[in-house]
Amino acid sequence: SKLGVEGVGLLRAEFMIADIGIHPKEAIKQKKQNHFIEKLANDLEVFCKSFTPRPVVYRATDFKTNEYRSLPGGKAWEPEESNPMLGYRGAFRYIANPDVFNLELQAIKKVREKYKNLWLMIPFVRSPRELSDVRRIVSSEGLFESSSFKFWMMVEIPINVILIEEFIKVGIDGISVGSNDLTMLITGTDRDNAEVAKAFDERSPAVLWSLKRVIKHCKKHGVSTSICGQAPSVYEDLVEKLVRLGITSISVNPDAVPRVRTVIYEAEKNIARGR
Numbered sequence: 001s002k003l004g005v006e007g008v009g010l011l012r013a014e015f016m017i018a019d020i021g022i023h024p025k026e027a028i029k030q031k032k033q034n035h036f037i038e039k040l041a042n043d044l045e046v047f048c049k050s051f052t053p054r055p056v057v058y059r060a061t062d063f064k065t066n067e068y069r070s071l072p073g074g075k076a077w078e079p080e081e082s083n084p085m086l087g088y089r090g091a092f093r094y095i096a097n098p099d100v101f102n103l104e105l106q107a108i109k110k111v112r113e114k115y116k117n118l119w120l121m122i123p124f125v126r127s128p129r130e131l132s133d134v135r136r137i138v139s140s141e142g143l144f145e146s147s148s149f150k151f152w153m154m155v156e157i158p159i160n161v162i163l164i165e166e167f168i169k170v171g172i173d174g175i176s177v178g179s180n181d182l183t184m185l186i187t188g189t190d191r192d193n194a195e196v197a198k199a200f201d202e203r204s205p206a207v208l209w210s211l212k213r214v215i216k217h218c219k220k221h222g223v224s225t226s227i228c229g230q231a232p233s234v235y236e237d238l239v240e241k242l243v244r245l246g247i248t249s250i251s252v253n254p255d256a257v258p259r260v261r262t263v264i265y266e267a268e269k270n271i272a273r274g275r
Contacts, residue, residue, distance in 0.1 A: 004261070007054035008047060009251025010121070010176060010228040013061040013104065016043040018071065024100045026073025033103060040107040048115035055117050057152060057176070057226075060104055062123040064089050085184075090124025095133045105141045112146070121152035121176060126159065128166040135171060150174060152224075156181035161210040164217045175218060176251065179229030183207050202231035203238055215245045224248045232256075236263045243267035 017024070020039045027036040047056045064084035068074050081087040094101035111118050120138065125131045131153060143149050153160070153167060156178030160167060167175075183202045184191060191200040201207070211227070218225045226249040232239050233256040242250060243264055252260045 001050040001054075003254065003257045005054070005257055006249065007051055007117075008056040009226050009249060011044075011047055011056055011058045013040075013059060014063055014067070016040055017061055017063070019043070021072055023068060023071040023073040023077055024103055025077040025097070026071075027103070028099060029073075036103050037106045037110065040104065041110040044107060044111045044118060045115065048111055048118050052115055052117050055119055055150070057119045057121050057150075057174075058108065059121045059123055059154065060094070060101070062090050090126070091122050091130045091134050092124075092126060094122075094137060095130065098137055101134075101137060102141070105138065105143070109141060109143065112143075112149070116146065116148040119150040119152060119173075121154060121174075123154040123178070124156060124181075125153055125167070126157065128163060128170050131167055131170045131172070150224075152176060154178045155214055156185070158182075158185055158210075161214055164214050168217065168221050168223055172223060174224030174226065174248075175214065176226040176228050177211060177214065179207070179227055179231040182210065182229075183231075186210060202229070203235060208241065211242065212245055215242075215247055219246050226251055232260065236260075239263045240267040244271060 017040065020036055022032065022036070024036060027033055044058065065078045065081050065088050066084045069078040079088065108118060108120060120143070122131065122134050135151065138144070138151065144151070150173040151171070152174040153172050155161065155175045179202050180191065183200060183204065186206050187199065187201065187204055189196050189200045191197055215225050225247045227242060227247060228251040232242070232250045233252040239250060239260055240263060244267065250260065250264065
């Protein structure tokens with residue numbers, strides 16, 4: 001928070017929830033919901049307090065089933081999947097298990113009583129209908145009643161790029177491109193597989209086309225655009241391209257902040273001079 005950044009582009013839920021030490025379904029079964037909500041709210045408050053009034057974009061849980069199974073009590077609740085990457089994860093889970101998603105929403109509400117800089121981002125949304133269903137759940141908790149609350153969506157599946165106009169129509173304030181998953185799913189390459197990792201390229205023409213398309217349509221509708229994932233922390237030429245495309249923010253690793261700020265500054269200076 002002392003690095004001169006404009007906020008937190010993506011605050012992961014997973015580390016905080018793992019630290020609670022119990023699978024959320026098991027917490028509900030044991031009637032430990034309040035402990036779960038309290039612990040998550042306390043962890044969220046650490047970030048909101050440090051960054052206020054700058055926004056903290058909290059990405060709701062995107063544990064895959066194999067990761068959820070490793071939590072205490074998880075094996076009783078999680079199926080074994082042959083391909084968790086494309087399985088029971090993201091927005092689909094919130095709709096299937098609104099009671100679990102509600103624990104996160106209660107923690108957000110609790111923190112927002114004191115800090116209005118906490119926003120929510122939904123990961124791995126497979127269709128506009130899914131986004132609409134999740135938005136309805138969030139709305140039922142009254143979060144949209146506050147004008148300072150912002151509702152974002154991750155863009156990390158090709159369908160998010162192809163149907164971006166339809167997702168925007170559902171009602172989002174911003175998007176953040178998850179460049180890791182998006183690259184994997186566009187190029188069909190598992191970056192964690194050493195056999196094919198060298199084919200993983202976040203600067204592939206197909207990925208760049210996707211970024212351009214999403215930013216263009218979001219700009220047209222006044223929707224904020226951002227990017228997370230490893231790419232902007234590593235590739236300075238990509239950062240410059242994104243600035244020229246009109247991206248509104250870039251989320252990077254803390255150690256990359258000074259260098260990337262300089263790249264953004266130079267890119268904006270060149271644009272202003274017509275270069």
